[in-house]
Amino acid sequence: MKKIILIVLSLALLSGIAFAEAEKKEKWAGIDEAVIEKYATDKGREAAEPLFNVEGDMLLFLFAMAGAFGGFVMGYYWHKVFVVGKPDGENDI
Numbered sequence: 001m002k003k004i005i006l007i008v009l010s011l012a013l014l015s016g017i018a019f020a021e022a023e024k025k026e027k028w029a030g031i032d033e034a035v036i037e038k039y040a041t042d043k044g045r046e047a048a049e050p051l052f053n054v055e056g057d058m059l060l061f062l063f064a065m066a067g068a069f070g071g072f073v074m075g076y077y078w079h080k081v082f083v084v085g086k087p088d089g090e091n092d093i
Contacts, residue, residue: 040047052059074081 037047054062
């Protein structure tokens with residue numbers, strides 16, 4: 001039974017990847033096409049390639065993961081940074 005579930009999930013994943021490749025051109029232009037290329041052509045220059053050339057929502061995902069990682073690190077060290085690190089007398093309100 002576990003093998004069948006694993007095979008079905010694998011096929012679903014592979015078919016999802018295949019359908020993602022056959023995606024149509026988006027109706028809404030991204031910030032690169034809509035703003036940066038427009039101003040670059042207005043000023044007589046070519047638009048430069050982005051520093052991190054990622055497609056779709058990958059950049060949003062990476063920012064969310066970095067924020068989550070920073071939150072976990074800050075949560076882990078919260079007591080050491082804001083409570084234990086203060087001189088005596090500052091903890092009293």
